[in-house]
Amino acid sequence: MSADTDPFALFDLPRRHTVGRDAIEARYLELSRAAHPDNVVGEGTAARRAAVERASAVNAAYRVLRDPVLRAEALVKLGGLDLDSTDPERGAPHPTQEFLLEMIELRERLEDGGPAGLDALRDDVDARSEAALDAAIAALDAGEFRRAAEHLVARRYFQRFLDETEASAP
Amino acid sequence: MAYSNKVIDHYEHPRNVGSLDKGDASVGTGIVGAPACGDVMKLQIKVENGVITDAKFKTYGCGSAIASSSLVTEWVKGMSVDQAMQIKNSQIAEELSLPPVKIHCSVLAEDAIKAAIRDFQQKQGAAAGPAGDSDH
Structure with a gap:
């Protein structure tokens, strides 16, 4: 991840999950002002394009830094593990068989139980x-990126299940 | 992204959805997941005299993942265990005309059938007697 795509570097923040909300907002305003297209009115196409790209990078970083899940996933990526990759070494770690079986069983309970137990299950x-996010943050604080990645993968599976139940809800 | 007609057909009319008895010695169960997207796939085979006589799957994932597992359960019925072990993800991807971004769904299906066969073989090994524990 280059400095351009390292949201923490862009916002001059330490690579920690705990961030000051006010510091992010203040820095966002500052960066947005600096990258504002009005600043490059009358300049060449290249300068204007660079300003647009810069503004877009600032917005992308802001989105990541404000979201606890995206922030954790970004820290794991900076630690060398990309959850969106299937690479066996640097990609998302595979969950255990027990965990996957449980994910199947959760769906089966949903199908068998009908809407009655849906709320409790959700x-x-x-x-x-x-809890998986909290465990991931604790692992990140301890500098254990792989363990953090494992918890974040579990969180993605839980989230996926919740999205499905949302979609099937009346 | 446009799905091919075969993917849509398997997605809308999935073949062999369901479960076999996991505890049955003649049943092999393979469970695999795609951690990047949260897809999970369970594929089971029933083997009699070295031939796969039944296959079932449950896949919670995108249309391509469902179609890939549905297709594999259709293919393996009537195959010997050795033949089923030879199934390649490229054959699945070709049959379903999967686009490059969905190739990992066919890989998942190949992994699932291989995991199911290994599970069956381990059960057979264990059933053969104490020799099955000799790797300790």
């Missing part, structure tokens, strides 16, 4: 998704 998975 609450349960939602809590586990939150």
Whole structure:
């Protein structure tokens, strides 16, 4: 990840999950002002294009830094593990068989149980998704990127389940 | 992205959806996941006299993942275990005309059938007696 795509570097923040919300907002305003297209009115095409790209990078970084999940995933990526990649070394770690079986069983419970137990099931998975994020943040604080990545993969599976139940809800 | 007609057909009319008895010694179960997208696939085979007589799957994922597993369950019925072991993801991708971004779905299906066969073979090894524990 280059300095351009390292949101923490762009915002002059330490690579930590805990970030000051005010610091992000202040820096965002500052960077947005600096990258504003009005600053390059009358300059050449290249300068104008560079300003647009810069503004877009600032917005992308801002989006990541404000979101606890995206922030954790970005830190893992800076630690050398890309959750969007299937590379066996540097990609998302594979969950255990037990975990995958449980993900199947969750769906089966959903299909068999009908809407009756849906809320309880959703609450349960939602809590586990939150817990997985907390565990990932704790691992990040300890500098253990692989363990953090494992928790974030689990969180993606929980999130996927929640998205599905959302989609199938009446 | 446009799905091919074969993908849509398998997605809308998936073949062999369901479960076989996981505890049955003649049943092999393969469970695989794609961590990047949260897809999960369970593929089961029933083997009698070295021939796959039944296959079932449950896939929670995108249309291509469902179609890939549905296709594999159709293919393996009637195959010997050795033949099924030879199935390549490229054959699945070709049959379904999967675009490059969906090739990993066919890889998932290949991994699932191989995992199911290995599970069956391990059960057979264990059933053969204490020799199955000799790798300790």
